[in-house]
Structures are given as C-alpha cells and as structure tokens.
Amino acid sequence: MTMFGTNQLLVDKHVEFIQNLDKKQDGLEYWMTEHLRVSGIYWGLVALFLLDRPQALDHEQIIAYVRGCQNADGGFGGHTHHDSHLLYTMSSVQILSMLNALDQIDGKKVTKYVLSLQQTNKQTNGQTTVCGDVWGEHDTRFAFIAMAVLSFFNTQDQLDTNGIVEYIRGAMNYDGGFGSKPGGESHAAQVYTCVAALAVAGRLDVVDRDRLSGWLAERQLLCGGMNGRPQKLEDVCYAWWVGSALDILRRRHWISAEKLVEFVVSAQDENGGIADRPGDVADVYHTCFGIAGLSLVRYPGLNEVDPVYCMPRSVVKRLGLHKWQDKVPKSWSQ
Amino acid sequence: MLDGELKFLLGIITKNIKSYWMWNHRMWALSSLPRPEWQRELGLVAKLLALDARNYHGWDYRRFVVAQLKDAATNKHEVDTQEFAFTTEQINHDCANHSAWHNRSKLLPEILAQRDEDGQLEVLQTENDLILNAIYTDPDDQNAWLYYDWLLDIQKSDEDRSRLLRNKIAAIRELLELEEDSKRPLVELVSAYAELERLQSGSVSEPEKKECLETLRRLESIDPYRVGRYTDMSRTLSKQWALSA
Numbered sequence: 001m002t003m004f005g006t007n008q009l010l011v012d013k014h015v016e017f018i019q020n021l022d023k024k025q026d027g028l029e030y031w032m033t034e035h036l037r038v039s040g041i042y043w044g045l046v047a048l049f050l051l052d053r054p055q056a057l058d059h060e061q062i063i064a065y066v067r068g069c070q071n072a073d074g075g076f077g078g079h080t081h082h083d084s085h086l087l088y089t090m091s092s093v094q095i096l097s098m099l100n101a102l103d104q105i106d107g108k109k110v111t112k113y114v115l116s117l118q119q120t121n122k123q124t125n126g127q128t129t130v131c132g133d134v135w136g137e138h139d140t141r142f143a144f145i146a147m148a149v150l151s152f153f154n155t156q157d158q159l160d161t162n163g164i165v166e167y168i169r170g171a172m173n174y175d176g177g178f179g180s181k182p183g184g185e186s187h188a189a190q191v192y193t194c195v196a197a198l199a200v201a202g203r204l205d206v207v208d209r210d211r212l213s214g215w216l217a218e219r220q221l222l223c224g225g226m227n228g229r230p231q232k233l234e235d236v237c238y239a240w241w242v243g244s245a246l247d248i249l250r251r252r253h254w255i256s257a258e259k260l261v262e263f264v265v266s267a268q269d270e271n272g273g274i275a276d277r278p279g280d281v282a283d284v285y286h287t288c289f290g291i292a293g294l295s296l297v298r299y300p301g302l303n304e305v306d307p308v309y310c311m312p313r314s315v316v317k318r319l320g321l322h323k324w325q326d327k328v329p330k331s332w333s334q
Numbered sequence: 335m336l337d338g339e340l341k342f343l344l345g346i347i348t349k350n351i352k353s354y355w356m357w358n359h360r361m362w363a364l365s366s367l368p369r370p371e372w373q374r375e376l377g378l379v380a381k382l383l384a385l386d387a388r389n390y391h392g393w394d395y396r397r398f399v400v401a402q403l404k405d406a407a408t409n410k411h412e413v414d415t416q417e418f419a420f421t422t423e424q425i426n427h428d429c430a431n432h433s434a435w436h437n438r439s440k441l442l443p444e445i446l447a448q449r450d451e452d453g454q455l456e457v458l459q460t461e462n463d464l465i466l467n468a469i470y471t472d473p474d475d476q477n478a479w480l481y482y483d484w485l486l487d488i489q490k491s492d493e494d495r496s497r498l499l500r501n502k503i504a505a506i507r508e509l510l511e512l513e514e515d516s517k518r519p520l521v522e523l524v525s526a527y528a529e530l531e532r533l534q535s536g537s538v539s540e541p542e543k544k545e546c547l548e549t550l551r552r553l554e555s556i557d558p559y560r561v562g563r564y565t566d567m568s569r570t571l572s573k574q575w576a577l578s579a
Contacts, residue, residue: 137358174439174484175477183397185390185436211480217560218476224559230432230477231388253562 009299010268014287015056017272018044021284037079038069042091043288045098049312050295050303054098063101066092070105074113075133085133086117090145093152098315107153114146120160127170127182128163139180140171140190144197148309151200151321165203168194176211177229188219188228188241195245196308202327209249209332216246217254224259225267225277235276236267236286239293240310247296247307250332257297264290339363348382357391361398372402380420387424388433397437414444422464429468432477439484446488461485462498466505473509474518483525492533499530517557520549528571543575 021044033040041062048056069076069092075084076092089110096102119129119138129138130146143164150156170182171194177186178194191212198204219226219242225234226242239260246252266278267290273282274290295305306316308324316322343360350356364370379396383389404413418441424434442461446454462485468478482502489495503526509519524546531538550568554561571577 135355135358135362137354139354173436174487175480180390180394183440184394185433187390211483214563215476215480217563220559230475231430251562251566254560254566255562256559259559 009265009291009294009301010270010272011051011053011301013268013270013272014274014291015048015051015053015272017269017282017287018048018284019056020272035078035082036088038066038076038088038095039078039091040284041066042095043284045095046305046310046312047284047288047291049098049315050291050305052301052303059099059101062095063099063104066095067104070109073116074106074109074111083133084113086114086130086142086145086149087132089113090149093149094309094311097152097319098311100318102152102319107155111150111153111155111158114149115158117142118146118159118164120163125166125170126163127167128160129167129181130164140168140178140184140197141180141193143167144193144200147197147200152319156200161201165198165201165206168197169206172206172208175215176208176213177215186215186229188216188226188238188245191216192241192245195248199248199308199324199328202324204248204327204329204332207249209251213246213249213251213254216242216249217251220255220260224256224261224263226255226260233277234263236264236274236293237276237289239264240289240296243293243296244307244310248328250328252296260297261294261299264294336363336367344378348385352389352391354391357395361395370402372399372406375399376403387428387431390433393433393437397440411444411448414441414448417441418445425464425468429471429478430475435468435477435481439481443488458485458489462501469505470509473513473516476518479518479522486529496530496533496537499526499533502526503530515552515556517553520553520556524549524567524571528567528574531575543571543577546571547577 021040045057045062048054065080066076068080069078069082069088071077071084073084075086076089077083077085078088093102093110096105117131117133119131130142131138132142146159147156147161147164150159167182168178171178171180171184171190173179173186175186178190179185179187180190184190195204195207198206218230219228219238221227221234223234225236226238227234228238228241243252243260246254264274267275267280267286269275269282273284274287275282276286291302292305292310295302296307304313305311306313306322309316309321313322340360340363343356343363347353347356347360364375376396376399379392379399383392383396386392400413400417404410407413418438421434421438421441424431425438446457449457465478465482465485468475469482472478486495486498489498503523506519506523506526509516527538527542527546547568550564553564557564
C-alpha cells in the first residue's frame, strides 16, 4: 500500500522539512545529534540542491556557522567547540563548496590536518591507513575522505596514494565487495567509499568489476528497496550507497530503477522528509540519500548528482573535480 | 581506572552494539593496559556475537583481539586453527551466517599454508564438502555460490578448477531437477560454463553454449529487476563464442 501516486515526490514538503530542522530546539533529538550537526546541514543542503531549491536555507548563516566549527588543528568538529574529525571536515568542505565559499578557508591548514591523520609509519603489506581522528580508529571511509578532501584543494599529491590504494585493495573480499578495513565483511556503504576512493585515485583497475556489480545488483529486494549486505533489511539510504557504486562501475542498468523509485517514494512522510523504510519516522539523513538515490536513476525534476562526491554535478564540474570520469577504464564504456 | 572504563564500556556496547566509536574506545582502553586479558576478551566478544551473529563491528573487534593473541602466542598456528574451528561451529549452527563464512575466507589461506601438499588437498576437499552442503541447504543463498567461486580461485591448477566447475554444474543440474526455474542455480550455470570455456577453449559444447543463451533469456523473465545484467551477459557471451544472440 502506498499513500502516494506512483512517482510522486513531495518536493515542497521536503523543503519545508529541511528548513524546519533547526527549529526543533525543544526536542531531545536536536541535542542528541549536536555532535554531527555539520553533517546534518550537509545532508539537508545536498537534498535542497538536488531538489533545485538551493536558496531555501540562509547561505551566509551556514557559512559563518561552518567556519566556526574549524579548530586550531585545521580540522572541523561536528559542532562549534567540538573536537576535529575527518567526517565533519568532509561535510564542512562539501557545504562550503556548494555555497561557493571554499576560498573562505585556508586549504593549507585543512591539508595539514588531513595529512596528520595518515599513518605512514605503520605500514604493513605496503598499506597506509588513515585515522578518523587522533584516537586512532582507521576505516576505509577515512581513506576515501582524505583523498576526496584534498582533491578539493588540489593537494592530493601530498598523500601516499599508492599506500592508501593498497589498504583499500586489502579490504576487498571474495565476493568482490569491500569492508571497513582489511579483514572486514563486505558492506554496501564501504563499497561506495572504496570504489569512490579508487575513482578519485584513478585506480578502478583494482576492482573486480563483474563480481562486484553482481553483488551490488543482488542488493535490490522484491520491494524495490536495497539492503546493505545479504539477508539484511531494505533501507532507503542504500539507494545511494549501492546506486552510486553501480554508477561508477557503469552498471546502473543492472537494477530496476522503476522499482527503486517506487520504494523510495513510498518511504516519504506525508508531512515531509523520507524515512529508512515505509511507515517509519523521517530524518534528514534518509531524506538526503533517498533524493540522491532518485537523482542517480534520473528521477524527473532533480538535478544530477555526482556519484563520487555526492554533490550536484554542476558544483563538482565548477571545482574541476569531474575529471575522475576520464580515469574510468575505457573498456567499461559500452 | 581502566578496569572501571572497561566495565562501563561493556555495559554500553551491549546496548549500542553498532557504535563504531564505542568499540574503538574499548580497543584503546585494552591496548592501554600493561597486561590486557585478550583471551577473556575473546570469550566476551563470543557472547556479544551470540546476541547478534552478523554484527560486523563485533567481528572486526574479534579479528583485532585474535591478532593480539597471535602476536603474543608462541604457537601462532594454534590461534588460527582455534579461530577456524570457531567459524566451523558458527557455520554448523547456521550455514547462512555470512559473517562466519567471511571470517573463514580470511583464515583458510593461513590454514592451507600450515599444511603440506596432501594436507592442503584434504583441507580443500573438506571445504568443498562444507560449501556444497550450504548450497544444497539453501540454493538461493548467493553467498554460498560466491564462496564456491572463491575456492575455485585458490585452486592450484586450471585442471583442478575445471574439475570443480564440472562438479558445480552437476550440483546445479540436480538442484534444477527439483526446481527448474530456480534463479540462482540458473545464473550460476551460465557463469560456470563461461568460466569453463575461458579456462579451456572448446571444452563447452555448442548445445551447452546455446543452453546458456536460452537460460539468460529465461532469467530476464524469472528475475526482471536484473534484466540489464542478463542482456549484458548475453551480448558478451554471444560475441566471445561467436554465436548469434
């Protein structure tokens, strides 16, 4: 049962939902998510840009807030006076580039912060890890973020790209998928970060394209939604994690776009926002990745999203970051 | 103070079993102790995995603990053997536990490295039997087929690979007798023949090749969401085998 007509995206309601996020300051959830406020803003902003309503939030206010989240070490915290972390550094850089304000921060300072998290003196098997923050957690997400963030400032040559690529290769499994670190089980979100990282590095040759495409295509369930790994529940956000990876692999057509759209549309809240699955409570994270997932399958009326950077293609092009496409293996184009 | 931290973390991890940073903090806390009790930790994470056998944070953490144990062990092989046995236990309990199969795939090369040639053949035969059992238990479980394909990858010779592919095809034929429109076995049939032909040109007969293309056409109706994949495979194989689609 769906409450909506087929393919009816409630654009105005979603815009309102995003605009109202900052007004719920009397709710517990507002304060419980303070540590990732910057990412929340990124998710809301991407959704608005893809919905072609970029002016729905106050740009100057956001720029001032994000700049206020930068710490002395050059990194960004999830909120003002919060410790730096790569996750929020990425969101901050993405926000500022969408709002055409990247030049308002010192790229050298951000580069220095990111490089400080690269563990070049702990290589095993030629692998170089990148930590999320000073507390030492390493993960393929952080390897991707390091490469992506530095590409914004054209300083990615300062990274040990070969070592990072070896780390990512080490995270590849027998099913063609990628885990959170070498040894980690394949998971669609990690697949996206690894494939996107390899795209930025121009090293998509590392991927077992057929095996991975097959694994990704099987994420689509009968309901049209995708799961993150076998036997798990469908979730709207995988429309992005799975869809973007398939897009980079030039295998978007290996799943049913029509059924995916039906699923995402049915997960909308009639009062605005998209939930993880139909009937659940909406949140800005699923709103962002649901809309991004719809953009990937060219849902009408949405601006095109870049599958590596999860930002509008127009912004990625303006920054000259679209060149990763030139490094996709030639044999992959039909 | 760190003991208190560990007790606290155990409490909150049990309630927040999917929190990246809590697991990381426990890792840090243990690593900061002068004499961490890694064996006890292994027991604890086994209990947490009993609550949620597919929790990949738990499995990542288990791999971290095992690595510490191996580091400190005089007999490192013993650690791998015990861990391999743990995955066997998990799989015997539930052969659809992908996390256990995944962990097993990381340990199998270590187990093989410990044995001589005869020993390796024995291990691989046992592995083959185990995965075939999983395939027969649930022919739709994609993971079992992927593991089978990986066992093919780690064979020593193309001869061994071809032999295993013929075994795979025989198993598929049996499964299709029970249910002729079973999607996964049909997909695997085509990829097995494709791989066989790739290993040795001319080993797949013309009727078998025609059967593959016909199977892909049937799959377009049986599994319509993935029609794009099947048409791609048809086009590729038709070209490779110089057949008309």
